[in-house]
Amino acid sequence: MTEFTHIPWLSILIFLPLAGALLCLVLWRREELCRWLALAVSWGVFVLTAGLFAAFRAGGSGWLLYEDHAWIERLGVRYILGLDGMSLLLVLLSGFLMLVAVLVSWRVRRHTGFFFALLLLMEAGILGVFLALDLVLFYLFWELMLIPMFFLIGVWGHERRIYAAIKFFLFTLAGSLLMLLAIIGLHLLHTAAGGAPSFALDNLRGLELSPSLEAWLYAAFLLAFLVKVPLVPVHTWLPDAHTEAPTAGSVILAGLLLKTGVYGLLRFGFPLFPNAAAASLPWLALLALIGIFHAAWIAYLQPDAKRLVAYSSVAHMGFVVLGLAAWNQTAVEGSILQMVNHGLTTGALFALVGMIDERAHTRRIDELGGLWGKVPRLSFFFLFFSLASLGLPGLNNFAGEILILIGAFQTNPVWGATAFAGVVFAAAYMLRLVQGVLWGAARGALFWPDLEPREGAVLVVLALLVLWLGLYPAPFLAPLREPVADLLNVLPQGGLP
Amino acid sequence: MTWNDLVALFPILILALGSAALLMLGAWWPRGRELMGLGSLVAGLSVLAAIALTPPVTEISGLFGAGPYARFFTALWALVAALTLLLSRRYGAERRFSGGEYTALVLFAAAGMALLSGATSLVGLFLGLEAFTLVLYILIAFHREDDAGAEAGLKYLVMGAVATGFLAFGIALIFTSTGTFHLPEALSGLDPASGMRPVALLGWAMLLLALGFKVSLVPFHLWTPDVYQGAPAPVAGLLATGSKGAVFAALLGLTAGLEVGWDDLVPLLWLLCVLSMLVGTFCALRQDNLKRMLAYSSIVHMGYALMALLAAGPTGRTALVFYLAAYTAMTLGAFGVLTSFSRASGEAQWLGDLRGLGYRHPLRGAALTIFLFSLAGVPPSAGFIGKFAIFIAALDAGFIALAVLGVLASLVSVYYYLRVVVVLFMSAADDVPLHGGSRGEGAAIALCALATLGLGILPAPLLDLIAQLIP
Numbered sequence: 001m002t003e004f005t006h007i008p009w010l011s012i013l014i015f016l017p018l019a020g021a022l023l024c025l026v027l028w029r030r031e032e033l034c035r036w037l038a039l040a041v042s043w044g045v046f047v048l049t050a051g052l053f054a055a056f057r058a059g060g061s062g063w064l065l066y067e068d069h070a071w072i073e074r075l076g077v078r079y080i081l082g083l084d085g086m087s088l089l090l091v092l093l094s095g096f097l098m099l100v101a102v103l104v105s106w107r108v109r110r111h112t113g114f115f116f117a118l119l120l121l122m123e124a125g126i127l128g129v130f131l132a133l134d135l136v137l138f139y140l141f142w143e144l145m146l147i148p149m150f151f152l153i154g155v156w157g158h159e160r161r162i163y164a165a166i167k168f169f170l171f172t173l174a175g176s177l178l179m180l181l182a183i184i185g186l187h188l189l190h191t192a193a194g195g196a197p198s199f200a201l202d203n204l205r206g207l208e209l210s211p212s213l214e215a216w217l218y219a220a221f222l223l224a225f226l227v228k229v230p231l232v233p234v235h236t237w238l239p240d241a242h243t244e245a246p247t248a249g250s251v252i253l254a255g256l257l258l259k260t261g262v263y264g265l266l267r268f269g270f271p272l273f274p275n276a277a278a279a280s281l282p283w284l285a286l287l288a289l290i291g292i293f294h295a296a297w298i299a300y301l302q303p304d305a306k307r308l309v310a311y312s313s314v315a316h317m318g319f320v321v322l323g324l325a326a327w328n329q330t331a332v333e334g335s336i337l338q339m340v341n342h343g344l345t346t347g348a349l350f351a352l353v354g355m356i357d358e359r360a361h362t363r364r365i366d367e368l369g370g371l372w373g374k375v376p377r378l379s380f381f382f383l384f385f386s387l388a389s390l391g392l393p394g395l396n397n398f399a400g401e402i403l404i405l406i407g408a409f410q411t412n413p414v415w416g417a418t419a420f421a422g423v424v425f426a427a428a429y430m431l432r433l434v435q436g437v438l439w440g441a442a443r444g445a446l447f448w449p450d451l452e453p454r455e456g457a458v459l460v461v462l463a464l465l466v467l468w469l470g471l472y473p474a475p476f477l478a479p480l481r482e483p484v485a486d487l488l489n490v491l492p493q494g495g496l497p
Numbered sequence: 498m499t500w501n502d503l504v505a506l507f508p509i510l511i512l513a514l515g516s517a518a519l520l521m522l523g524a525w526w527p528r529g530r531e532l533m534g535l536g537s538l539v540a541g542l543s544v545l546a547a548i549a550l551t552p553p554v555t556e557i558s559g560l561f562g563a564g565p566y567a568r569f570f571t572a573l574w575a576l577v578a579a580l581t582l583l584l585s586r587r588y589g590a591e592r593r594f595s596g597g598e599y600t601a602l603v604l605f606a607a608a609g610m611a612l613l614s615g616a617t618s619l620v621g622l623f624l625g626l627e628a629f630t631l632v633l634y635i636l637i638a639f640h641r642e643d644d645a646g647a648e649a650g651l652k653y654l655v656m657g658a659v660a661t662g663f664l665a666f667g668i669a670l671i672f673t674s675t676g677t678f679h680l681p682e683a684l685s686g687l688d689p690a691s692g693m694r695p696v697a698l699l700g701w702a703m704l705l706l707a708l709g710f711k712v713s714l715v716p717f718h719l720w721t722p723d724v725y726q727g728a729p730a731p732v733a734g735l736l737a738t739g740s741k742g743a744v745f746a747a748l749l750g751l752t753a754g755l756e757v758g759w760d761d762l763v764p765l766l767w768l769l770c771v772l773s774m775l776v777g778t779f780c781a782l783r784q785d786n787l788k789r790m791l792a793y794s795s796i797v798h799m800g801y802a803l804m805a806l807l808a809a810g811p812t813g814r815t816a817l818v819f820y821l822a823a824y825t826a827m828t829l830g831a832f833g834v835l836t837s838f839s840r841a842s843g844e845a846q847w848l849g850d851l852r853g854l855g856y857r858h859p860l861r862g863a864a865l866t867i868f869l870f871s872l873a874g875v876p877p878s879a880g881f882i883g884k885f886a887i888f889i890a891a892l893d894a895g896f897i898a899l900a901v902l903g904v905l906a907s908l909v910s911v912y913y914y915l916r917v918v919v920v921l922f923m924s925a926a927d928d929v930p931l932h933g934g935s936r937g938e939g940a941a942i943a944l945c946a947l948a949t950l951g952l953g954i955l956p957a958p959l960l961d962l963i964a965q966l967i968p
Contacts, residue, residue: 070957071957072956072957073957073961074815074960074964075885075960136885143875143881144876144877146875150915151922155922155923161923162919162923165923166912169911173908174908177905177907177908178904180885180888181892181900181904184885184888187889188889188892188893
């Protein structure tokens, strides 16, 4: 095992897609080559993440892998990466969904090399966010994710793409810039308390802060992360960004970028400011419940299928945040599992809406309909993932939601009961989507091709994973047990209502 | 002046004597491109001399420093001059600039900037400042057939002459209060125990007003957008980087020696800093002319530099010098891209001129994007590390409101930088043929881009160097 851990796997994981991105930029004129290069690199990263998962599937307390190097010593910034059970699961999800994103983008014809370079650059940024343990390094990766997504939406998006791209960039940057100030503030307080200048998470934890100062600093972190989650009322960038983004962009946005917000809260927000975090939990629960219902209602009214799925994301992330707010072993494990589930089902739904759009050149529910008769295989998968998304028992979302709901009941029965009603709302908008798109009379007499092998393969794998996670989620919960238990000890107990 | 002084002055002598020699050569051998190329070589030699030669004395005639701090800036400004000349070769040839004069003036400006950065006496400060300001009056209006250039030159001249008056008067008052020009002794007049304190304060106010004009802090900024827009693009690059950076380098030297009286200046500088960030940011939002946008953005950036100056202490000074280097790389690069896009018929100043160019000229489009993201302070870029270091210093010194304002300004600034990126990559290309760029221009832009990214990813060596040489 020692030989194995001496290899800097985490750096390889980040720099492999980065190198792939640079290579794609250099070879940007040779589009076919870039496409295969992107596939090869994302496949390589996925194999690496899967290997790491296989090696550490038993989990364990503390860091499974850890790297620490000097970077900008004068400012106290170090290059620290670490992997634990929580990041392991999200890294695996990233590796898998990026592969999906590359595969669903196979038909991108404009500036292909540039497109795949951006996808790989984003993969490097996302993996970096899930692995960085120095706050400045984390911030760097956090911003690095933004730039490729800005271009993906702005260049390959739909009609209002520039508005959506700029809105996305400004919203997320607004949160994160204040977080940067809070990071610096924390660093200076640590130095003033006699510590060596440092931005490392492990050094900054356990700092004695006055309550008002802690609340301010926590608020800055919270804002950055909640914008990304996104929680009502800072969610308004999401429907625009999702709707205008190309399919791969939506898959990554929903599947991965939203998860970085929750991950940031769990990794940095809560451990750094335990008292303020404990005090904020009921408010988080309130916002999460409002989000579940508000987003479900808005989703129900959407005429655009993609926008509907986008709002369903907001509702699902409400469940995830509710699990955090409940703050017990079951609920937090459920939240992290639900992030993976949501990444798979929503990613699949966005891919399917993209496939329909490619064929029908419309995403409006009132212009679609009767797809079951035209493209039965595509429709089957559409129904399957819609059912998964609304929480059908036996499929993955059910497993996550039930854990969250049980946990929420244990902490506060009212939260649990209210959230249960939210599940019914989810059923309402998902069934409306299915009804409008699949059933009814077929509109338009055009003949559409059904799934091609590439699309079918992606969907079959996704469907199998959905079944696996729904029927037997234990392997994915195993590495979470100890990190979550450690996390729960961070917050002062008994501070909950 | 002794032999040792001359040796210590050698890098600057290369610039000044090279300038004179090329001016004469130009009279008999009117080949613009070749002369500018030779000028780049001369400036490059000066960079090497400043880096390689250790001067035997640390101060020259009681006027200029020759220590590591002065040498660092000599090398930086000589490098800026070399790149400016490299960028000007095609641009100048197409506009039939007389190469000898142009090259001589740019080199002389670099010599002035180097002298100003290392000034250890108020006389040295005046000499250095006037040396390059006089040169810039001519350079801004160098294109004789361009009315906008003539207007810009005149504007800079009138405003500059007033500022020079204030500077001279301020220096005279400071001299009256202490009886010496030499720093830091000349600053002791601000001591409350000194009977000449009111005179010294008045002198300082005038000095700051004059320097504020040169670095275009709000409310002394009104000339900036017009002059940038009218000046030839490579000259605007020199104006935006060297002339401002050199003044800040001198200000750092001035305030570093200020032991008493600093507290009196803080509120004034604080106000200038806030105004520059606010006004610059909001004025830049609506600019459709790239040069005007960069002018307002430079005003905001000078606000950040002032924040670092206010933070004082070793962290603040290190942050300031690093930021000046980072700002120089990215701003010079941005003006370099503009220069390389310009045709004989005119410059590509307007946003509309750049539509879809990211795909038509991918290398320069990518370079401009890097510069703009760096100016906005998005990592991993020199601009981010610079701002990050400044915010650390400012928060450490207790300027929380300034830091928050700086962060908000940089958030808003993202919008106007992104507008350019949007035009570059997200709009359909017009059929306006822009120039394909020359090899020299490409090299200069590539160097700036490399510095911008390199200082963002591996800033440690430069930060360590700066920490050793700050006064």
